[in-house]
Amino acid sequence: xxxxxxxxxxxxxxxxxxxxxxxxxxxxxxxxxxxxxxxxxxxxxxxxxxxxxxxxxxxxxxxxxxxxxxxxxxxxxxxxxxxxxxxxxxxxxxxxxxxxxxxxxxxxxxxxxxxxxxxxxxxxxxxxxxxxxxxxxxxxxxxxxxxxxxxxxxxxxxxxxxxxxxxxxxxxxxxxxxxxxxxxxxxxxxxxxxxxxxxxxxxxxxxxxxxxxxxxxxxxxxxxxxxxxxxxxxxxxxxxxxxxxxxxxxxxxxxxxxxxxxxxxxxxxxxxxxxx
Amino acid sequence: xxxxxxxxxxxxxxxxxxxxxxxxxxxxxxxxxxxxxxxxxxxxxxxxxxxxxxxxxxxxxxxxxxxxxxxxxxxxxxxxxxxxxxxxxxxxxxxxxxxxxxxxxxxxxxxxxxxxxxxxxxxxxxxxxxxxxxxxxxxxxxxxxxxxxxxxxxxxxxxxxxxxxxxxxxxxxxxxxxxxxxxxxxxxxxxxxxxxxxxxxxxxxxxxxxxxxxxxxxxxxxxxxxxxxxxxxxxxxxxxxxxxxxxxxxxxxxxxxxxxxxxxxxxxxxxxxxxxxxxxxxxxxxxxxxxxxxxxxxxxxxxxxxxxxxxxxxxxxxxxxxxxxxxxxxxxxxxxxxxxxxxxxxxxxxxxxxxxxxxx
Numbered sequence: 022x023x024x025x026x027x028x029x030x031x032x033x034x035x036x037x038x039x040x041x042x043x044x045x046x047x048x049x050x051x052x053x054x055x056x057x058x059x060x061x062x063x064x065x066x067x068x069x070x071x072x073x074x075x076x077x078x079x080x081x082x083x084x085x086x087x088x089x090x091x092x093x094x095x096x097x098x099x100x101x102x103x104x105x106x107x108x109x110x111x112x113x114x115x116x117x118x119x120x121x122x123x124x125x126x127x128x129x130x131x132x133x134x135x136x137x138x139x140x141x142x143x144x145x146x147x148x149x150x151x152x153x154x155x156x157x158x159x160x161x162x163x164x165x166x167x168x169x170x171x172x173x174x175x176x177x178x179x180x181x182x183x184x185x186x187x188x189x190x191x192x193x194x195x196x197x198x199x200x201x202x203x204x205x206x207x208x209x210x211x212x213x214x215x216x217x218x219x220x221x222x223x224x225x226x227x228x229x230x231x232x233x234x235x236x237x238x239x240x241x242x243x244x245x246x247x248x249x250x251x252x253x254x255x256x257x258x259x260x261x262x263x264x265x266x267x268x269x270x271x272x273x274x275x276x277x278x279x280x281x282x283x284x285x286x287x288x289x290x291x292x293x294x295x296x297x
Numbered sequence: 298x299x300x301x302x303x304x305x306x307x308x309x310x311x312x313x314x315x316x317x318x319x320x321x322x323x324x325x326x327x328x329x330x331x332x333x334x335x336x337x338x339x340x341x342x343x344x345x346x347x348x349x350x351x352x353x354x355x356x357x358x359x360x361x362x363x364x365x366x367x368x369x370x371x372x373x374x375x376x377x378x379x380x381x382x383x384x385x386x387x388x389x390x391x392x393x394x395x396x397x398x399x400x401x402x403x404x405x406x407x408x409x410x411x412x413x414x415x416x417x418x419x420x421x422x423x424x425x426x427x428x429x430x431x432x433x434x435x436x437x438x439x440x441x442x443x444x445x446x447x448x449x450x451x452x453x454x455x456x457x458x459x460x461x462x463x464x465x466x467x468x469x470x471x472x473x474x475x476x477x478x479x480x481x482x483x484x485x486x487x488x489x490x491x492x493x494x495x496x497x498x499x500x501x502x503x504x505x506x507x508x509x510x511x512x513x514x515x516x517x518x519x520x521x522x523x524x525x526x527x528x529x530x531x532x533x534x535x536x537x538x539x540x541x542x543x544x545x546x547x548x549x550x551x552x553x554x555x556x557x558x559x560x561x562x563x564x565x566x567x568x569x570x571x572x573x574x575x576x577x578x579x580x581x582x583x584x585x586x587x588x589x590x591x592x593x594x595x596x597x598x599x600x601x602x603x604x605x606x607x608x609x610x611x612x613x614x615x616x617x618x619x620x621x622x623x624x625x626x627x628x629x630x631x632x633x634x635x636x637x638x639x640x641x642x643x644x645x646x647x648x649x650x651x652x653x654x655x656x657x
Contacts, residue, residue: 154324192350195370196454197397197444211387 051273055266055294062178062262081267085250091272092247093160097235098166098228101171106222108168109175110217114205116176117183128180135173139233142170147237159239166234182216183209219287226276247272299361301326301484302347302452307356309508311343317353318508322451324486324501329478331499332488333531339508340488344454347486348377357538360451371400376445377454380461384429390440391425411447417645418477419443434602435466439630442474453478455487459494471498492532496520504528508540513631526574526651529644535579535609541648542575543569548657551575551645555614559594563643565656573654576644579609580620582636593637596620610634 046285050279054062055075079085101169110138116128156161186209194204210217232248239245302324309317317339324330332340345351347358349370358366365373376397384393392399394415395408403411416425429437438458445453458474459467475498478485489495495502496516500612503513504527512519512528514594523529529537542551544567545560552560552574553569567573586595599613610620620636645654 112597187381187383189381189383190385192348192370193377193379193444194396195350196348196373196377197448198371198400200369200371203400208385211473261589 045285048273050268051269054263057263059261061262077267078271081264082271084111085253085268086221087247087250087262087268087271089243090245090247090250091255093244094229094248094272097160097163097167097231097246101167101228101231102221102225104164104168105171105175106221108216109220111173112172112181112207112211113176114183117180118188128177131173131176135177137168138171139231142166143192143233146234150238156238159241159244162238163231166238167228167231169228170231170234175220175224178220179213181219182213185216186212192195209283215286215289219283222279222283222287226280229272229276229288238251300324300359301343302486303357303359303362303463304347305348305357305359306345307343307358308350308354309339309346309353316508317346319507320356320510322503322513323508324484326484327482328500329475329485329487329498329617330503331428331495332499332503332505333490333492333495334484334511335531336469336490337507338505340387340490340505341456343505344377344456344486344488347452348375348454349373359605360511374451376448376450376452377456378441378445378458378552380457382429382441382458382461384440384444386429389428390421390634391434393440394425394427394443394447396444408436415443415447418446425566427468434462434472438462438470446477450464451484453485455485457489458487460489460491474498491613492540493534494534506533521549522653523576523644524653526576526646526653529576529646529653533580535619535621537617537644538543538577538579539646540575540577540616540618542573542645544571544573546570551643553594555594556597557595561638561643562592562640563645564640567645567654567657572648574646574648574651576646577618577638578642578644579619581638581642582618582620583624583638584620585635585637587635592640595633595635597633598631651656 046175053069053071056071056076057068058073058075060069061068061071116124116131129226142167150156150162150166155165190208190212191204194208195201199207229246230248231246235246235249236252239249242250252266254261254268298362302322303323304320307317307320308315320343322330332343334340342351346353348517349365349368353366356362356366360373360375364518381400385396388396391409391412394412395403396496396583398408398411413426416422417440419593421436421439421443424432424436424440432440438461441458452507456476459470462470471494474487479484487498500517502516502519504511504519506527512524519528519532524533529637530539541554543554546569548566548569550560550562551573552558562577587593596612596618598610599610600619602609602611606623608622611616611624612620619633622634644654647654
């Protein structure tokens with residue numbers, strides 16, 4: 022369909038494979054390094070495939086106390102998603118339904134927030150949280166900061182999902198005897214369900230990978246998530262690269278599996294509305 | 298006579314735009330009212346104000362004497378059929394039909410029984426467990442109707458419900474909607490831009506333009522006695538012909554601005570020399586054998602459109618006239634046509650204001 026001659030198709034395929042390979046190389050390197058021994062890691066020239074593969078999952082898990090890190094990661098990610106979905110859904114709906122200049126301004130401001138990087142915001146947030154005493158509940162503080170940071174993306178994505186729901190359906194529900202909120206919950210939300218689900222999953226994955234806020238707001242190791250826990254491998258004299266990569270692999274693999282399993286839904290959820 | 302729906306002095310502004318300008322309509326119980334007009338005339342807005350989907354700037358809406366102007370839609374007990382049908386895509390036909398009942402807290406078994414009853418009336422028999430996407434256009438239309446009927450509401454509102462159907466089905470559904478209205482003893486307000494739909498279905502037709510009611514009354518009253526040129530041109534198909542003319546010395550005839558300056562007599566009397574617009578309905582122009590019979594004129598033919606039962610002849614004049622002729626096929630090739638019209642069927646309108654002119 023794209024091209025008429027077979028060799029052209031093969032060429033395009035080769036280019037695509039090459040680009041994917043470049044893109045996925047770090048992932049590959051992570052898994053390979055995780056399997057190597059410490060000496061092999063520093064071998065020159067580097068080996069593309071481990072000669073003496075060894076699985077260090079159990080050792081790293083126990084030595085690092087990964088259970089606590091992963092639990093904290095999940096608490097922060099789930100808390101973030103809960104807040105984002107709770108506040109973002111209504112906001113996205115409002116932005117999708119009410120058409121006025123002020124709504125355009127609001128949407129623009131929301132998009133502006135998306136541009137601001139966490140590393141820029143962390144200093145004022147730290148000062149504010151410390152004055153509010155929120156640093157005594159560091160995970161709560163991190164959840165709030167991360168949620169605020171992720172909300173714009175969620176709002177923009179879910180707003181697109183709501184604009185796909187015809188207004189007449191809600192009006193029919195209103196005439197049928199429902200209230201505004203009832204129509205929103207029983208008609209609009211179920212119909213925008215895919216967009217909401219996919220956006221929530223994306224936010225969840227992003228919150229799992231969040232580093233700046235947790236690193237800055239959480240000082241107690243018992244409350245730190247896995248992204249921050251990674252730094253404990255880096256000592257003053259030596260870095261345990263295979264340990265770091267094993268740690269990363271343990272953390273990333275479940276996320277990758279989730280993503281691959283939901284891949285089709287995620288893509289269709291993000292592009293729904295692009296095509297009728 | 299108790300009024301089911303009463304609209305009094307309804308004004309609606311969208312910012313600076315005056316969408317509805319003093320609408321008064323009184324609808325007795327059991328009446329079928331059609332709101333017609335060109336797009337953008339405010340007919341849909343008016344319907345939505347009755348449903349409560351739009352607020353009004355001033356005026357009052359009363360249903361069974363109760364003022365519901367400020368009430369939200371759910372308290373008005375009115376059902377509406379939307380142009381797009383607005384079926385809930387994530388619910389089966391049964392769930393669509395019973396949505397309002399479930400909101401009222403009707404028991405599941407009772408709701409199911411009602412849904413089956415309605416499905417039988419609307420011919421949806423075996424479709425209760427289907428989803429809207431699995432239905433044809435006509436079936437969706439029936440679900441939309443059924444969803445309105447099941448509630449037994451105080452009034453039905455229809456927003457161009459047949460415009461998405463193909464021509465044959467539309468004619469069929471027209472009759473079906475009207476039959477349903479009669480059998481339910483319902484009160485209905487029906488919005489359409491199709492004047493034929495309005496004429497055939499309604500007891501009472503309201504013609505709107507630019508947020509104003511131009512005329513309202515029984516269908517044939519609008520057809521026979523249009524109050525102005527707009528209504529005259531809007532009601533009737535094909536549309537009425539309009540030609541400039543000047544009233545003759547005698548005051549009972551009008552000379553048309555057509556080739557040969559034909560003069561037509563009209564009933565009644567107008568001041569001599571008055572500049573008027575003359576309205577001639579295509580179906581009132583009778584094709585005759587020659588111009589000798591009185592009140593006739595000879596028109597050059599430009600185009601002949603045949604529909605089988607009727608033949609529409611378009612004349613080569615400025616402005617073009619349409620003649621609806623039931624004529625023999627031999628005459629189809631004629632270069633010119635002799636037409637005659639009854640004086641009673643000659644309509645006169647003020648050339649500037651467009652108001653219908655009455656006999657002095």
